[in-house]
Amino acid sequence: MAEPRDDSLMNRFDDFGLRRFKARDAVVSVLLVAALLVLFAGHSVLKAGDEMNPGIGRAIVVAVGHPSSWIAGQLPLASAAHTTTAFLNPEPALSGPGFAAVTRGAQASTVTPAAFPPATIGARAPPKVALHTLLVTGDSMSEPLDSDLAGDLIPKGVHVVQDPHIGTGISTTFIVNWAQLSAYQVKRYHPDAIVVFIGANDGFPMSGPSGQQVSCCDAQWAAIYANRVRQMANTYRQDGAAHVYWLTLPTPRDAARARISRVVNAAIEVGVQPWAAQVSVIDTVPIFTPGGVYRDAMKIDGVETIVRESDGIHLNAAGSALLAQTVLAAVRRDFTD
Amino acid sequence: MLFPTIQFAIFFPVVLTISWALMPHPRAWKPFMLLASYVFYAAAGWTFCFLLAGVTLGNQAAALLLHRTEDERRRRVIVGVAVALNLLVLAVFKYYSFFVQQWADVFHHVGLGAPLPLLTIALPVGVSFYTFQAISYVVDVKRRHVEPASLIDFAVYLSFFPHLVAGPIVRAREFLPQLTSPRDPDRVAVSSGLSLIALGIIKKVVIADFLATAVVDPVFAVPQAYKAPDVLLAAYGYAAQIYCDFSGYTDMAIGLALLLGFILPQNFRSPYRATGFRDFWRRWHMTLSRFIRDDLFIPLGGSRGGTLLTYRNLMITMVLVGLWHGAAWPFVLWGAFHGVGLCVEHAIGGRFKLPGWLRWLVTFHLIVLGWILFRATSLANFWLFLTRLTVFGPATLWTAPVLLAIAVVVGFQLPPPRLLERLQGRIERLRPLVVACGLAVVIVVAGATVSSQGVPPFIYFRF
Numbered sequence: 001m002a003e004p005r006d007d008s009l010m011n012r013f014d015d016f017g018l019r020r021f022k023a024r025d026a027v028v029s030v031l032l033v034a035a036l037l038v039l040f041a042g043h044s045v046l047k048a049g050d051e052m053n054p055g056i057g058r059a060i061v062v063a064v065g066h067p068s069s070w071i072a073g074q075l076p077l078a079s080a081a082h083t084t085t086a087f088l089n090p091e092p093a094l095s096g097p098g099f100a101a102v103t104r105g106a107q108a109s110t111v112t113p114a115a116f117p118p119a120t121i122g123a124r125a126p127p128k129v130a131l132h133t134l135l136v137t138g139d140s141m142s143e144p145l146d147s148d149l150a151g152d153l154i155p156k157g158v159h160v161v162q163d164p165h166i167g168t169g170i171s172t173t174f175i176v177n178w179a180q181l182s183a184y185q186v187k188r189y190h191p192d193a194i195v196v197f198i199g200a201n202d203g204f205p206m207s208g209p210s211g212q213q214v215s216c217c218d219a220q221w222a223a224i225y226a227n228r229v230r231q232m233a234n235t236y237r238q239d240g241a242a243h244v245y246w247l248t249l250p251t252p253r254d255a256a257r258a259r260i261s262r263v264v265n266a267a268i269e270v271g272v273q274p275w276a277a278q279v280s281v282i283d284t285v286p287i288f289t290p291g292g293v294y295r296d297a298m299k300i301d302g303v304e305t306i307v308r309e310s311d312g313i314h315l316n317a318a319g320s321a322l323l324a325q326t327v328l329a330a331v332r333r334d335f336t337d
Numbered sequence: 338m339l340f341p342t343i344q345f346a347i348f349f350p351v352v353l354t355i356s357w358a359l360m361p362h363p364r365a366w367k368p369f370m371l372l373a374s375y376v377f378y379a380a381a382g383w384t385f386c387f388l389l390a391g392v393t394l395g396n397q398a399a400a401l402l403l404h405r406t407e408d409e410r411r412r413r414v415i416v417g418v419a420v421a422l423n424l425l426v427l428a429v430f431k432y433y434s435f436f437v438q439q440w441a442d443v444f445h446h447v448g449l450g451a452p453l454p455l456l457t458i459a460l461p462v463g464v465s466f467y468t469f470q471a472i473s474y475v476v477d478v479k480r481r482h483v484e485p486a487s488l489i490d491f492a493v494y495l496s497f498f499p500h501l502v503a504g505p506i507v508r509a510r511e512f513l514p515q516l517t518s519p520r521d522p523d524r525v526a527v528s529s530g531l532s533l534i535a536l537g538i539i540k541k542v543v544i545a546d547f548l549a550t551a552v553v554d555p556v557f558a559v560p561q562a563y564k565a566p567d568v569l570l571a572a573y574g575y576a577a578q579i580y581c582d583f584s585g586y587t588d589m590a591i592g593l594a595l596l597l598g599f600i601l602p603q604n605f606r607s608p609y610r611a612t613g614f615r616d617f618w619r620r621w622h623m624t625l626s627r628f629i630r631d632d633l634f635i636p637l638g639g640s641r642g643g644t645l646l647t648y649r650n651l652m653i654t655m656v657l658v659g660l661w662h663g664a665a666w667p668f669v670l671w672g673a674f675h676g677v678g679l680c681v682e683h684a685i686g687g688r689f690k691l692p693g694w695l696r697w698l699v700t701f702h703l704i705v706l707g708w709i710l711f712r713a714t715s716l717a718n719f720w721l722f723l724t725r726l727t728v729f730g731p732a733t734l735w736t737a738p739v740l741l742a743i744a745v746v747v748g749f750q751l752p753p754p755r756l757l758e759r760l761q762g763r764i765e766r767l768r769p770l771v772v773a774c775g776l777a778v779v780i781v782v783a784g785a786t787v788s789s790q791g792v793p794p795f796i797y798f799r800f
Contacts, residue, residue, distance in 0.1 A: 010600055013529055018529045029773035036781075037781070040777070090788050151561060167791065303445045310458055312459075
């Protein structure tokens with residue numbers, strides 16, 4: 001048997017005399033680390049579990065999270081650690097009532113002129129105005145659409161804010177509460193136009209009007225979702241000072257996800273109706289998945305081109321570039337170049 | 338399942354404890370470790386486990402056939418078929434969409450339709466790493482560097498969760514001997530393992546992810562929004578980010594394996610200290626470099642066939658290294674760029690004696706230039722990035738934390754290795770409980786820097 005040379009330094013730990021501890025030390029040390037983490041950050045376990053998709057992994061993390069959270073809550077260590085390290089947190093401090101107000105007070109609102117896009121009633125379109133700031137936001141669906149839009153608009157002097165929030169959804173507030181986030185975005189950036197592309201992670205149970213949990217995806221769930229969309233759309237439109245472009249989800253490959261996306265899309269259509277003149281729905285289904293039938297590829301400029309990522313959910317670079325053109329065409333209808 | 342996550346923080350202590358409890362009983366330990374590794378892998382997608390099992394069975398069958406055959410011709414055929422099947426797995430899962438799209442474009446230009454269905458296929462996490470390890474095993478058996486392992490040993494070797502999804506690429510002859518007898522419970526590098534995990538978390542969570550968010554991702558996404566100073570900063574920032582991201586993963590992988598009693602090969606050795614391309618590849622992703630050298634460059638003829646053949650072999654090797662990283666033209670060109678660098682270095686030989694600092698400076702900046710190509714989303718994006726380097730204007734992203742992060746990453750690689758080793762050795766000689774407390778502090782502080790969207794995946798998970 002040939003003896004090849006050791007070019008990967010396999011003996012490095014022996015050479016430096018570092019293998020001098022016992023296995024028991026390894027186990028005790030790791031358990032000590034785990035115990036310290038429970039004491040100083042025990043709430044994080046439950047939070048992480050809440051953010052996970054349903055399944056056995058989530059069940060285990062949540063099961064560990066409950067006692068961890070309880071232990072951390074009994075001692076001042078976790079709050080002390082949180083206070084000490086709070087300055088490192090990269091997230092903005094969000095505040096406000098969130099979506100709770102919507103679910104408690106669902107009442108029929110008065111129809112306003114904002115519900116009628118001029119074209120639908122044969123009226124003249126309002127004069128175009130200059131676009132100063134465009135906000136592109138949503139979940140991972142908004143990437144790389146945000147870069148495509150920025151690439152086109154920044155050279156024209158438009159300030160483009162790219163603010164994707166990966167893994168988030170309107171039906172879950174574990175990672176971020178979109179009611180609060182949308183209010184924060186408007187206050188911080190004052191956008192003239194907002195592109196929203198979100199919903200790929202949705203399908204979580206939501207609280208109904210009387211506080212009960214409503215599972216996806218019946219009409220009751222769709223109504224709660226539509227109310228949340230409505231609240232966000234109202235925030236983004238800034239009393240008519242801004243125009244919102246809300247994109248529906250192209251049908252995903254997975255049948256279960258396709259069912260959710262159909263309901264999400266229907267809820268978007270209903271949610272924005274009171275301000276249809278200021279909130280345009282850009283329906284991606286006819287573009288990418290006509291008839292709601294998933295496809296990986298489609299013809300772009302006559303060439304059969306793959307437009308979806310391998311996960312069967314997201315658009316790839318080619319698909320995103322195509323969608324960006326559609327969004328830009330819509331933006332140009334309302335704003336000057 | 339990512340290492341720096343709550344899920345893994347629950348998974349690992351359980352596995353570690355049971356692993357050492359079962360260690361004296363290999364018949365129980367091996368199935369347990371196999372199960373733990375498959376559970377770890379299933380967290381990324383349980384269907385991928387079938388592919389891993391298939392690769393395991395196929396390559397084990399090839400190794401056994403090789404062992405039973407003395408006829409050299411038959412042995413060459415067996416190893417050829419095994420390598421081809423492994424590459425076919427890679428081709429289907431990693432390159433199908435890319436090549437079919439390229440063909441569709443070509444066929445369109447000559448007035449024909451797409452020759453094959455344009456489909457997107459989910460990339461199984463770690464497939465590039467474990468197929469290479471499988472190839473390495475079969476080739477080692479063919480070269481009689483190792484005897485065929487038992488099926489369970491080979492399965493544990495291939496799926497061992499610390500190195501499963503992003504390496505290091507461990508040779509069979511390095512890992513299988515560690516499986517033949519139980520690990521010695523009195524000789525465990527506990528403090529080294531814990532400190533490597535802490536170092537990996539700092540590199541990945543604190544530095545790499547910070548640089549990505551603060552400067553690299555925004556600039557590479559829309560280079561036209563930034564002027565030369567910011568674009569330059571993003572280039573240096575990416576060099577620091579990719580090193581911290583990948584070597585951080587490797588540190589954690591090696592540290593976790595150490596706690597389980599196993600030693601994995603070193604994968605990085607201060608790569609930004611390199612004074613040439615050849616030197617760089619001896620320091621960067623060392624386990625890929627040696628695999629490519631032993632199993633591709635040398636079988637192609639290496640540098641034995643004269644100057645031109647050496648250049649050809651270098652170019653083929655490096656283009657394939659680029660392609661290994663991903664099915665996209667920027668990766669291919671990145672590989673070619675390094676190939677050209679190696680060829681030029683070979684051509685120059687020792688003819689020009691430049692001062693060491695100048696060789697370092699030139700090498701470092703060429704490596705950074707290569708990273709721009711590597712990070713670019715397309716060739717157009719790369720070109721746009723370069724052109725923005727000529728547009729002067731204000732520096733909007735030059736903040737003290739960004740500059741400090743880049744300076745620390747590059748600066749820590751420049752002192753003589755002995756100095757760093759001495760510093761590392763001091764930490765690794767501390768009592769394990771002291772290092773464990775340090776690790777807990779690192780996790781709490783690093784956790785505070787994580788955004789609500791969690792820890793982004795490691796860059797090399799895509800490969």
